[in-house]
Each structure stands twice: as structure tokens, then as C-alpha cells.
Amino acid sequence: MKNYETEAAWQYHDGTKHPNGILLSRSHMYHPANRPTPYKTYKDAAQIKLPLDKRSSVISALDAIAINTKSECGNIVPDINVLSRTLFFSGGITKTLKFPSLGEIEFRAASCTGALYHIEIYIVCANISGLEAGVYHFNPQNLSLTILRKGDYRKILANATANEPFTSYAPIMLVFTDMFSRNAVKYQAREYRHAFWDCGTILSNALAMSNIQKMSYKLILGFVDSEINSLLGLDVKKEAALAILSLGNSSQELPIPPPLSDIAKAEPEQDMNLFAINEIHASSSLTNHQEVSSWRKQNTEHVYQKSVKLIESMESAFPKDSLETVILRRGSTRKFSHSSISLEQLSTILKRSTGRIASDFEEESINDIYFIVNAVDGLEQGSYFYNKEHGSFEILQKGNFRDASGHLGLDQNLPHDASVTIFFMTNLQKILGCFGNRGYRVAQLDASIMGGRMYLASYALHIGATGLTFYDDEVTEFFSPHASNKNTMFMIAIGKKAKS
Template sequence: DPAIKNSPFTIVLTSIAWRNAWKYRARSYRHWFWDSGVITANMIATAMSFSLDTKLITGFVDKIVNEMLCLEEKKEASIVLAPIGIGLSQEEPKQIEYPSRFVPDIVPISQGKEVEIDQIWKLHNASSLNSSDEVREWTRSIARMQEIRETEDVNVKTQSKPIDPRSIISQSLSDVILLRGSTRKFSRQPITFAQLSNILYSLTRPTHSDFGDKKSMIDIYFIANDVTNVQKGAYFFNRKDNSIDLLKANVQREVSGYLCLEQSLFSDASVVFYMMTNLGLIVDILGNRGYRSCQFESGIIAGRIYLSAYNQKIGASGSTFYDDAVSEFFSPHAKDKDVMISVGIGIPDYRSKPGRILAGKFSRDDLLS
């Protein structure tokens, strides 16, 4: 990819499989892409603050990248390549000798026994690209996917309301990232429509990537439990005209909690977002790799929700869910769609402590030198 050739450096995100598998078993595979997506949202924002362009590359030969990074097979795997500072490299990339295969000594993260779930690696291998030809075919399939025109059934919405984003005095990005965490208790106080609009507006920007430059593969639905000047109900965020479409009115706030595995935290939230996609269509066109891209992009969207929320002193927390119940609840509008991830937002019922900077600070020149 020319973006990698013309960039001073490339960040590669990987996942250590067992770290979520001990709790979520085979379903933890999607957490690879959720967590990486949230981290990527922070990384993109940080790169932008340095005026460094980046691109997300999910189409690569898995085995080659994993071996170049000396990742231990069936332990850790690459998820995305992110060249940073596209166009700023002053030198042609040099031909380097292929590194010898070795696994470096790693300090154990936990004293407990690592959990191995064979199904995770079956899923991963089924969505891997094994040759340059497969990568090229993946790229062509993405182009076909981007050209598909969506149809909208206007009969399933009862009313539409334009979002109303407002300028705010932003906190520094580093402060927002350090403050960002997962809220453990919401106060059931309302958020304003302007705050919700600012969050939704932050999701309208396309992701510079090999899978979503022209349009997103993810649709955004939400339940509004307590937002000033917004009727309680189920909504679809229409990014074509930056409006929210009311699908169901007077939804009880217990519904959002039930859909998120009956957790009261998500009944207490002011708004709960559900990122959804027509996964069957995606896989038909993109193959199994499309599953990774959908989960990864939904993670990026979740990360942007977190950043925009905490910038406005609103809390946020992600959740798993009852898959079929979410699809059924938002139907008929969400017919044939699957939920990827959910995020609740609201006013925290406590004052959280910000995190600490563990690594050294780098200037723009440091990053490019």
C-alpha cells in the first residue's frame, strides 16, 4: 500500500487471545476488534492533533505480518496496520532481509493459567487472508461494497429531527483520554440535546481506511431515555441528512437495560447506542474478512462516542447484549441487521479519577525522527 511506503512509521495493533477469553470464551473474538477500534479512535485523534494523516489497513496477509512481528502462533495476532504521517517519508523504503522466526521472552501478565479456546482460532483462520492475490480480491470486493446504494423505508419512522451540534470549550485531548473510562453508575439525570447532537456529529466523519473511505458499513440506532427536548423512544441516526428518526415512541427505560443483558446500568443511562449492520450482506460480498471490518469499525465508532462524551463531562460504558432481541426491537427498520456493539452514555453518579501518563511524552518531531 502506498500509504505505508510514504509514511515514516506504521503502528500495528495486535490481540492476545486469552485476555478476554477467560471470561467471554469464543464470543471474546469480537472483543479483539472492539478494543482495537476504541484504541484506534484515540490514536487517530492523537495523530490529527499532530497534523499527521493516517490510514487504517485491514487487508493484509496475516501470516506474513504476524511472523514479521514475531507473534506466537495461537497466542497473539495482528488486527490492523496504521501508517502514521502519510506522505512525509523522505526516503524510499529499503529492501530488508526477512527476519528469522523467534518468540521473544515475555513477562507474564497474569499468574493464572492462560485459557485456550480453539474456536477463536478457527474463526480467525476462516477470516484470514493467505496471499497477495487474496488481498487484491479483498480490495476489489471493498470497492463493490462501497458502490451499493441503500434503500430507506420512510414508512417505519414517525418523525424526524435535525441534530443541533454546538460549539463548546473543549478539554485537551490528553485530558479527555486520561479521563475516559467505563462509567459504573449513572445518575439518571438528563443530558441535553446539544450534547447528544455533538456526539452524533462526531460520528459523521468517514474513517480513512481500506474499508470505509466513502461510506460506513455501520448504522447507528439508539434508545433515548432522558434527553432534554427529545421524546423518549427508539431512534435511527440518519447520517445522510444529520437527523434522528423516531422509530418507536414512549419506550420504557427498562428496555435498554434488558437489551444489554438485563443490566440496570443501561436502564439508568440517558442514551444507549447500538451499532448495527447487515452482516449477511457484508459477508456475502467481502467474505469472512468482512466480519472483522464490521466489528472493528463499530469499535472505532464506540471510541468516538467515548471521546465526545467525556469531552462534554458525560460518562460512557460499553456492553454486550442479547443479539436477536436488539435486532427484533429495532425492526422493521433494522430487518436483516445484526448488532455489533452497544454503548450507554449519561451523567455519572460519582466523580472519577483520571488516569496517569505511563510513557514518555513525544513531540511531533520526535515521532517523525
């Protein structure tokens, strides 16, 4: 990819818009009985069972979401228990529900479009207490690690990131990968958006877990794709690495890695036509270290608008439930009542979920927050813009937009009945201008991490939330002229659960 090419990202984005994107077939049918197995398995590879301590920590979920751990603080060297807790509370199975026609479905710590669970987690680590250096695959089904390579391979990963400084010191690196067909079977080419949405919700949990365990972290999106994919032994037409999360800090230098020998092969996943996904992924890939370094130097600017004052939250009145409790309680709300949430609750959700995270791409804000108020005590019904820098709301238009809220969320009841619907919008032209096609990955992931944090903040406050999909251009139209140059990346609805 040449860093400034943007054509492929536009073609993909426009082609996968609801309702008429040309990369989506309107006659496509998906039956839940054909849901692919959501677990990647390696037949002949040894596994290590992970210990699990589910006890709650003392830091509240609302604080965990908001803290931004910097490299200087939290220099703990994580052990197997810390790793296991991070994996479980990010990608582990947290509940099993029985459905009359489908049988039992295992749900996970973070929300996922269609509950198709297409994001896999790999671990590349040094010797840590309780676990030898190696490359592992996380299997949430039996809470184990599959051994893929023995030895310390972090230097290969660090090289692939053009030696992003955090990778030189982190004892653990998590790599999040996407198994395309598992989600495309239902959502077709729109899957590549979902890749980043569903990776982002898992990352929100992982970042909050890093915070409560006092581990420094950095989210890294700039890397030579092929080098990470081959380190993990991925079948590149069907799956790919999306993001790297460095965890912890140690002062030891990275050792010379063992040679890359053959790696265990996973059981094959479904074959299907993934042309559009393969195209956008290849076009947003970085192919050498030079490209990675210069890509990382890109920056974004952001102009904030004038705004009205935010009513400050009354923090002390809020529940102090632990992050672990909130993650175990979370589940997408399936029916909202029309009752109101309070302005303090809304303020807290927005404030706590939108603070900066440590990453190799975010210098300034990438996504803006627009929302429709259907029922918030203390805030008039209408459409709003959230000014993150000033922590204030700007009213765009007063009025009852409940019907519009439902319509924009693909005519579903959930966005119609919710108290608030929130849209994450970015000036894609500007972001792609800065980051090239790979900026598409940045824009989607930036939005979904905030969305994932909003899920957690809502559940911390004992209110409900659900991710949603949307009619792309109509959202822009609705919030215009304010949002006229912006594209929608993610949507979430928040409100009180209806009594069933």
C-alpha cells in the same frame, strides 16, 4: 480464505450470541483473582525508554474526533515524541485504582472489556528523529519500546498489504495484535468479538491523536496474516495481528529490508482451549497477495431511509477541552443518574463520532446507528434511527423503553439508568457477501471505532459513557422491522454520572 466464503463468520457470530450461543458454556466461571497479567514481556531483549510530553494541544477533543485526515494534508514525518504521545494516549496507563480484594489495577487510555487489556501494539518504522529503524513492541507498563528487530522492515509489511499505497510512504506503521487467552479466560469464545471492540477503542484514540498531530494515517485491514505475524514473531495459536495503522507521510522509497533472522521470544501466556477463536481467525485470514488485492476491491452499498430533521447542535456552547485532557479524564461510568442530557449534546456526539475515517475498507457506511432515548431534553422518549448521511433522526417508536434498554444490555443497571443507549448494527449478510469471512473483522472494528469516538465525545462534553454487551437477537427484534436484516456489533450507554 476464499474471499466470498462466509460460513465460518456466521457460525462464529451465531455461536457466540447471548444468551444461548453454542460456543459459550453457561457454567463457565471467572474469578477476578485469576486475571492474567496484562503485559507482554520479553525477557532478554533491550528496551528504549520513551520520552513523554503530556501537554495539551490547542485542538479541542471534539474537533480531534471529527477531523478526517486525508493523505494530502498533514505530511509531517513523526519523531519519537509524536510516536510516544500517540502510544501513550492510545494504549498507555492513565490511572491506577485500588480495589479491596484485588489490589491495584492499572487502567489505560481506552476502555477494554473486563479491563483485561489483551491488545498489544507493535511499531515497524524507518529511521525517525530519536529512533532507529526497527520492529518494536510497546510496553505501557514502563513506557518503553522493546527492540525486536533492528533495520527497516517496512517493505515486508507493505508487501503483506499487497502494497497498499499508504504503506509505501508512512515512516511508522503501528500493528495492533490480540493475545486471545487474556480475554477468553473471562469471556470464552466471545473474545474474538472483543478483540475488535477493544482494538477499536484504542484506534479511536490513535486516530484522534493523528489528527491533532497533523499526521496523515490509514487504517488497513487487508494483509497476508501469516506474513505480519511472522514479522512480529507472534505465537499464532495464541495471538494474531488484527489491524495496521500507517502514520505520517514521507517521500522516500522503501529500502530492501534486512533478512528475517530469529526474533526475541516473549514470556509464555496462559494455555487454554482457543479452538473457536483459532477457527474464525484462520477462516478470515488472507493467505496471499492476490487474495489481499481482490479483497480490498470489495465495496458496500447502503440505502438510507426517510427521516425527520435533526436539530442542529449549538457548537459554540460546548467545552473546548483538549484531546489529552479528555483521554486522561475518560473512564467507563459505573453508575448513571436518570437525569437528561440535551439534544444538542446527543447530536454532537453522534455527528462527531460517525464521520468517515481513512481506511482500506470503508467506501460507504458499514454500521448503522440505532438508539433508545430514555432522557434527552428536547427529544421524546422512544427508539430512533440515526441517518448519518442527512444528519437526522428518524423516530421508530415513541414510548418509555427504559426497561427494554436495561434488558437489551444484558439486564444491567447501566443501560437502564443511562440517558441514551446506542446500538451499532450492520447487515452482516451484505458485508460478508462483499468481504467474505474477513468482513466480520471489518464490521466489528468499524463499530468499535465509532464507539470509542463516542466515549471521547461524551467525556469532552463532561458526560459519562460505558461500552456494554447485549442480547444479540433481541436487539434486532426491538428495532424491527427497520433493523430486521441487521446484526448488532457494539453497544454504548451515555448519560450523567450518578453522585456516589
